[in-house]
Amino acid sequence: MEEQISEQTVKVKKAVSQDLLGGRIDLLLGWEKGHYWWQSRPLFARSEKDLERLVWDSFCAVNLSRYLQDELKENKKIGVLVKGCDARAFNRLLQDRIVERERVILYGLPCPGMLDYARLTEEGGSDLEGIIEQDGTVILQTKEENKEMPREELLLARCRNCMHPDPVVYDQMLFTPLGDRERPEHFKAVEELERLSADERYTYWEKELSRCLRCYACRQVCPYCSCLECFVEQKSPRWQGRAYQPSENFMFHLVRAYHGTGRCIDCGECERVCPVGIPLMELNRKLIKDINELYGHYEAGLDPEQEPPLLTYRPDDPAAFSEK
Amino acid sequence: MKKLLLKEKWPELWALLAHEGPLYLPVEEGSVVLYQLWQEGVKVNLEAVNSTVSPKDIFLPREETYLRYSCQGEMLDLEDVESDEPIIAFALHPCDLKAIEMIDRVFLNQDPPDALYKKRRENTTVVALACRQPDPYCFCGVFGIDPTDAPGADVMAYLTEKGLLLEEQTAKGKILLEKAAPLLEVEADETNITVDVKTQDFGLQVEGLPEDLQERFNDPVWDDLFRSCLGCGICTYVCPTCYCFDVEDYGHEEGGERFRCWDSCMFGHFTQMAGGHNPRPSRKERVRQRFMHKLCYYPETYGEIACVGCGRCLRSCPVNLDIVQAIKALGGEKVG
Numbered sequence: 001m002e003e004q005i006s007e008q009t010v011k012v013k014k015a016v017s018q019d020l021l022g023g024r025i026d027l028l029l030g031w032e033k034g035h036y037w038w039q040s041r042p043l044f045a046r047s048e049k050d051l052e053r054l055v056w057d058s059f060c061a062v063n064l065s066r067y068l069q070d071e072l073k074e075n076k077k078i079g080v081l082v083k084g085c086d087a088r089a090f091n092r093l094l095q096d097r098i099v100e101r102e103r104v105i106l107y108g109l110p111c112p113g114m115l116d117y118a119r120l121t122e123e124g125g126s127d128l129e130g131i132i133e134q135d136g137t138v139i140l141q142t143k144e145e146n147k148e149m150p151r152e153e154l155l156l157a158r159c160r161n162c163m164h165p166d167p168v169v170y171d172q173m174l175f176t177p178l179g180d181r182e183r184p185e186h187f188k189a190v191e192e193l194e195r196l197s198a199d200e201r202y203t204y205w206e207k208e209l210s211r212c213l214r215c216y217a218c219r220q221v222c223p224y225c226s227c228l229e230c231f232v233e234q235k236s237p238r239w240q241g242r243a244y245q246p247s248e249n250f251m252f253h254l255v256r257a258y259h260g261t262g263r264c265i266d267c268g269e270c271e272r273v274c275p276v277g278i279p280l281m282e283l284n285r286k287l288i289k290d291i292n293e294l295y296g297h298y299e300a301g302l303d304p305e306q307e308p309p310l311l312t313y314r315p316d317d318p319a320a321f322s323e324k
Numbered sequence: 325m326k327k328l329l330l331k332e333k334w335p336e337l338w339a340l341l342a343h344e345g346p347l348y349l350p351v352e353e354g355s356v357v358l359y360q361l362w363q364e365g366v367k368v369n370l371e372a373v374n375s376t377v378s379p380k381d382i383f384l385p386r387e388e389t390y391l392r393y394s395c396q397g398e399m400l401d402l403e404d405v406e407s408d409e410p411i412i413a414f415a416l417h418p419c420d421l422k423a424i425e426m427i428d429r430v431f432l433n434q435d436p437p438d439a440l441y442k443k444r445r446e447n448t449t450v451v452a453l454a455c456r457q458p459d460p461y462c463f464c465g466v467f468g469i470d471p472t473d474a475p476g477a478d479v480m481a482y483l484t485e486k487g488l489l490l491e492e493q494t495a496k497g498k499i500l501l502e503k504a505a506p507l508l509e510v511e512a513d514e515t516n517i518t519v520d521v522k523t524q525d526f527g528l529q530v531e532g533l534p535e536d537l538q539e540r541f542n543d544p545v546w547d548d549l550f551r552s553c554l555g556c557g558i559c560t561y562v563c564p565t566c567y568c569f570d571v572e573d574y575g576h577e578e579g580g581e582r583f584r585c586w587d588s589c590m591f592g593h594f595t596q597m598a599g600g601h602n603p604r605p606s607r608k609e610r611v612r613q614r615f616m617h618k619l620c621y622y623p624e625t626y627g628e629i630a631c632v633g634c635g636r637c638l639r640s641c642p643v644n645l646d647i648v649q650a651i652k653a654l655g656g657e658k659v660g
Contacts, residue, residue: 035648215558243583273558
C-alpha cells in the first residue's frame with residue numbers, strides 16, 4: 001500500500017502539474033505532510049516547487065472544498081483534489097451558490113478511507129513508530145513487534161460510515177472508482193438514542209455538550225455552514241449568549257443541526273475536528289434519518305439538481321407536526 | 325523528604341482532599357482528558373501527559389461571574405461573588421505550570437491586579453506531576469523547561485511503580501501533606517523517578533526570534549501562512565498561555581450576572597468595534613496577531629516567548645497550522 005500510495009502521489013502530481021504550470025488553474029488545493037507521518041495538511045500550490053510537496057496518502061482527511069469560498073475571491077480558477085466526501089461538499093457549496101462550477105477543476109480521488117491516529121495508537125500503543133500498508137491491511141510498527149490489522153478497523157469514524165468513497169462530481173477521475181458501500185450500521189447510534197426516554201436523552205446530550213468549548217471548529221469546517229454571518233455572531237437580535245451554560249450549548253448545536261437538516265452531506269468533518277470528542281454526527285444523522293422517513297430517501301450532495309426536501313414543496317408532503 | 329502514596333490509596337486521598345474544597349485533576353472521558361472536579365466514580369488518569377485542554381481554566385475559568393444583580397422597582401442590589409474556598413489543582417505538568425506563571429504576569433503584575441484571578445491563585449494549592457515519558461507532541465525542551473521539575477508548585481509529585489511520591493516545596497504544600505499524612509508510607513520508593521524525558525525539538529532555534537520579528541509585521545510570510553486556517557478557536561482554547569477574555573451579562577431585568585468568559589483572537593468579532601470597523605478584518609491579520617503575540621509582543625513585555633511546548637495545538641489543530649509551523653515559516657530553525 002505504501003508503495004502504491006506513493007505511486008498514486010506521483011500520478012496525482014503529474015495530472016495537476018500540467019494544469020497548474022500550463023496556466024489552466026491559478027491555484028491547486030492539495031495536501032502536504034505535516035510534522036508527523038500521521039498528519040497531512042492543506043497545501044496551497046502555485047508553483048512547481050510547491051507541487052514537490054504534494055502528497056496523497058492515508059491521512060489527507062481535511063476537506064479542501066471548504067477553502068473555495070475565500071480563495072475564489074483572489075483566484076480566477078482553482079484546482080481541487082476531492083475525495084468522495086469532499087466532492088459532495090463541493091455539491092453542497094454549488095447548490096448553495098457559494099462557488100461557480102466553471103471556475104473550479106475537480107480532480108477526483110476514489111478514497112479508501114483515512115486512517116485515525118487515535119485508533120492506530122489504541123492498537124499499536126503510544127510508542128507506535130510507523131505503519132506499512134498493504135492490500136487492505138496495516139502493519140503497526142512498534143519498538144518491540146509488529147502488529148497486523150485490517151485497514152477498515154483503523155479508519156476515522158467518519159470513514160467507517162462512508163457509503164460513497166468515489167467523487168460524485170469531477171472533471172478528471174484520477175484512479176479507478178471503488179464503488180459504493182453498504183453501511184448497515186449507519187444509523188445504529190441514532191437508533192440506540194431513539195430508544196432512550198426524552199429525559200435520558202437530555203441527560204446524555206447535556207453531558208456530551210458540557211465539554212463544548214464553543215471554539216466553533218465544527219461550524220468552520222462544515223460545508224453546510226457557509227452563511228456569511230452566522231446567527232451566533234448576530235448582535236441584534238441576540239440569539240446566542242456566551243455563558244458556559246447547558247442552555248447555550250444546546251442553543252448552538254441544535255440550531256446548527258436544524259440549519260443543516262436535509263443539507264448535511266454526512267461527511268463527519270465536524271466530528272473529526274471537535275477537540276473534545278462530541279459525537280456531533282449523532283445529531284446530524286438523526287435529522288438525516290428523520291428526513292428519510294418523512295420525505296423519502298434523500299442523500300444531500302449526491303446530485304446538485306435535486307433540491308433538499310426542506311427547500312421544496314410538494315402537495316403530498318407529510319405535515320407531521322399538525323397531524324400530531 | 326519524599327513520601328509515598330500507594331496506588332491503591334489514591335482514591336482515598338482524592339476523597340480526603342475533595343472534602344476540603346474543589347479538587348481538580350485529570351479526568352478521562354472517552355478519548356478526552358480534561359482537568360475536572362473530582363467526584364466519586366470519575367476516571368482519573370495520571371498517565372496522560374497533556375490533557376486535551378490545558379488546566380488554565382482552574383485559574384481562569386471558561387466563565388467566571390464578576391457580580392450578581394437583582395432589581396426590584398428602582399432598587400438595584402449588587403452581590404459580590406468572591407469565594408474563599410481553598411482549591412487544589414492536582415497533577416499539573418511542569419509546562420502547564422510554567423504557562424500559569426506567564427499568565428500570572430498579565431493578571432497580577434499590574435495595578436491593581438485582577439482581583440478574581442489573584443484570589444483564585446492564592447487560594448489554590450498546586451500539586452505538580454513530573455513527566456515520565458513525553459507525548460509525541462511535546463517540545464518543552466525548546467523553551468528550556470525541565471519536564472521533571474516545577475519550581476512554582478507547592479508539592480512536587482513523581483509517578484513510580486508503586487504509586488506517587490510526594491514532596492513539599494512550600495508552606496502550603498506542607499499543610500496539604502500534613503492532611504494527607506495518615507495515608508502516606510514512611511518508606512519512600514525512589515525507583516524509576518528519574519527517567520529520560522528528552523523531548524523533540526523539530527530543529528527549532530528560537531533565540532533572537534522575538535527581536536527579529538519586531539520589524540516583520542509586514543513580512544510576506546503572513547500573506548500565505550494563514551491560508552489553511554479555518555478561523556476556529558481551538559488553538560487559543562487548548563493553549564495554556566492564551567488568556568484573552570470578554571465580559572458579558574447574562575439574565576434579565578429582575579436579575580442576572582455579569583461574567584467574563586474566554587474569547588479568541590481567531591474570531592472575526594474579537595476586534596469588531598462599535599460602528600462596524602474591524603482592524604483585523606481577515607484571517608491573515610488574526611493569524612499574524614496570534615503568532616506575533618506569542619513570539620514577539622509577549623516577550624517584548626515580559627522577556628520570554630509565550631509558548632511552553634505542550635504540543636496541544638500540534639495535536640488539535642484540524643489543519644495542523646500550529647506554532648511549530650509558524651516558527652519554521654518565520655525562520656526559527658537551526659542552521660545546517
